[in-house]
Amino acid sequence: MANSKYEYVKKFELDDRLPPSNWLVVRIDGCSFHRFSAVHEFEKPNDERALNLMNACASAMLEQFPDIVFAYGVSDEYSFILKEATEMFQRRASKILSITVSFFTSVYVMKWKYFFPQKELMYPPSFDGRVVCYPKVKIILDYLAWRQVDCHINNQYNTCFWMLVKSGKTEHEAQQVLKGTQKQEKNDLLFEKFGINYNTLPAIFRKGSCVYREMVEEVGKLDKNGCPVKRTRKKVTVGHFDIIKTEFWREHPYILEEN
Amino acid sequence: MANSKYEYVKKFELDDRLPPSNWLVVRIDGCSFHRFSAVHEFEKPNDERALNLMNACASAMLEQFPDIVFAYGVSDEYSFILKEATEMFQRRASKILSITVSFFTSVYVMKWKYFFPQKELMYPPSFDGRVVCYPKVKIILDYLAWRQVDCHINNQYNTCFWMLVKSGKTEHEAQQVLKGTQKQEKNDLLFEKFGINYNTLPAIFRKGSCVYREMVEEVGKLDKNGCPVKRTRKKVTVGHFDIIKTEFWREHPYILEEN
Amino acid sequence: MANSKYEYVKKFELDDRLPPSNWLVVRIDGCSFHRFSAVHEFEKPNDERALNLMNACASAMLEQFPDIVFAYGVSDEYSFILKEATEMFQRRASKILSITVSFFTSVYVMKWKYFFPQKELMYPPSFDGRVVCYPKVKIILDYLAWRQVDCHINNQYNTCFWMLVKSGKTEHEAQQVLKGTQKQEKNDLLFEKFGINYNTLPAIFRKGSCVYREMVEEVGKLDKNGCPVKRTRKKVTVGHFDIIKTEFWREHPYILEEN
């Protein structure tokens, strides 16, 4: 082969296959979205269009990559759980990471106009990502709980912060008011000062978003007796559940099914 | 911290910093671009619009990431050389890989319409990527030579193949004609059958594309004597050079300057 | 610090901590023990002194490293299981590997004279090693079964092979006789030709050796009523069990206890 003289450079590519029998999590995070959300005038503390765009990207991911069994998103971040036994891209870390992040980014840019019809993209958004191995399903549940607790803490803080700012405080003053406050104090502040019952705010803000495959029953063609045939299939679905408690998981046991 | 009970899951994130004193190459490659180029009716064997779009993305990369000192592209692939001493993202492999691939993809989708104004994107394109460490500048030169030899071999083959197909042969017949032919035989075939002198085809097809910073002299403001002040600055530039021979590198010694 | 000019070289040492929540297996293997056993005139197919020396080294390992919960050895190889949650040497792969292999080797050389009193060491024996992460206890059981099946296959073959050689065949002829034979045929050959009932050969040859901590009851000092106080403690013990079946594990549930 004419190229053989230089082909030795391929030897520098190291094998990066991830160990078997581990759940893989790809977590994607917006790069410098503080600035991106300011330039594109995202609503504060939560921009529903931006969240819905993220959810649309995540849904596209589950449609594209069958081995993603669950995704959880909050703000400009999304975690994708690949099933324990996945052989996607032979479990090569670089392939899994680069292709998923690239696809997510591609969908984000393509779908932008449907979620922000009045606002053109001012510059290319980008996302970073990482892949992490988790050896037990129990730890995957803790991982997701970690993200949802974070969602709660941040959202409660941000809701207070932006209400204070919108009511006339400077950003610095708002920070001072909130410094050291506990969960209950923040809820009280929202209620007493702004008449907001935190627990009635939209679940998408408080709980983040889950994307998964829901069993749906479909009525198909008629059988030979003229009865419609019912079939179940799995349909990619977005919801805003408590995933720290066990209820959701008990109702969807197939999602984190072990091998 | 309220989240501490679950935070142990962060311990599963391993340190992936790349070793110091190595040049880093990020190579990006279109995923399933065989299909993508068919669906989007790329011209064969080379679609100049598609190549120019790739080059625009690569130029945006050099504008965005100052530590990328050189990029070389061919077909749906691009290699980015990061300088030996780069501390970009603390040399963390996942960060470097995911953010560069994401940014490249984002630019590709955003700029698509300028290069393919008549052809809407039918589905989200994606790219895979990998990062490789090269410990010596000599090996970087061999790496680039490897890619450019590949460009030559593939382009010569594809030029013959598509001329045969356009002249009425089936794809299978074209393959049979070319099987086992040497470089000179392919050039002869092009010349004798189709009157094409391979060496006069556009350099962008034969040599691929180089993106780098060219020293340019600019005429600035007048000085106190009324003379215009000349300054040199580095400008991101696309060219189609032979990078296997030493000439280009002798003329641009600062590109692969070692520490 | 006077040394700071050169201390940058420490940056080339990469972090090699193994992922949490995985059982670690260190497998140690004699280097070129084919030659070593010939030079030191090991008995064939099994040298009990050599096996007992290996077992003494393994026992010393369990005394030295409390996080080794089980060891299994056959021929010139030994596998050590470190408990899932071990923080030995902060789970750094290089430390774990080098120190365990070094300690094992050290004991082997020191204890040699007690097992081979007539035979001085002719040259320094050495062992290679590797560390492997196993994410589930089920896979550790399969790992151990893998080694014990290997022990059985090799021992049965070697027993036949050396009986044939001792009975006058050349090594090549012995190989030819055994080529393609099944388990039962090998047992038949041993019985019919040599009057050997394979299943009555010593368990140390057929089953390999297990080293673990056995609960033992000890009679201690008298209590105030003059009754001896019984206490249980764990004592490093060598045995030759079937570890493929579940019996041994059911009787020693604490060995592979999960966190």
Added chain:
Amino acid sequence: MANSKYEYVKKFELDDRLPPSNWLVVRIDGCSFHRFSAVHEFEKPNDERALNLMNACASAMLEQFPDIVFAYGVSDEYSFILKEATEMFQRRASKILSITVSFFTSVYVMKWKYFFPQKELMYPPSFDGRVVCYPKVKIILDYLAWRQVDCHINNQYNTCFWMLVKSGKTEHEAQQVLKGTQKQEKNDLLFEKFGINYNTLPAIFRKGSCVYREMVEEVGKLDKNGCPVKRTRKKVTVGHFDIIKTEFWREHPYILEEN
């Protein structure tokens, strides 16, 4: 194969080949040698027998592993440089690390009695180790300089410390005297208090030990004219040189020869 049901466990062994075109350094270090040297009554600040035993082990390493081109030792530590292009054990990190550390340990225990004829080993000594990749010969020189500067700093401190202790100070008092002293002050203290000219202490203490292959000329058989045939061969040699300055390296250019 009868074993195939369990053989999947081999998939958990990851490929750990080190990148090509890097010098490899294996650094070996005594485990808990503070205690080991106390138990075995090493002389303070330097025990020549212990250093000579370390050097004998290092020499055995160069005899055993031809790809080790240089070794540098100080106190209970030794660094072994493997040539840039080594293919020893296919550059697999675990193999290289475990086998070299094991062999070193084995020689240490076997040769102990020749260096400490009056003192039996009280318990098995062990060593830890690590392998580090260095991409340039320049960095290897800095690595060795780093170790030799360390040797100097430690030896000067220890010489003062033990002289103070031997002269009647407690260990704590000796520490207090030395706290914050500079190089020159320490030399002055040695000279003024104890009449010791630091620079005339044995080089093995001040410079550490280098093990390498020296070109030696040998007089061989007579040729047909009756003249003895001279041949040069490389002989493993121990010396105590300054390896921070360039002189040694200029005189032995073949040691760190690049490919």
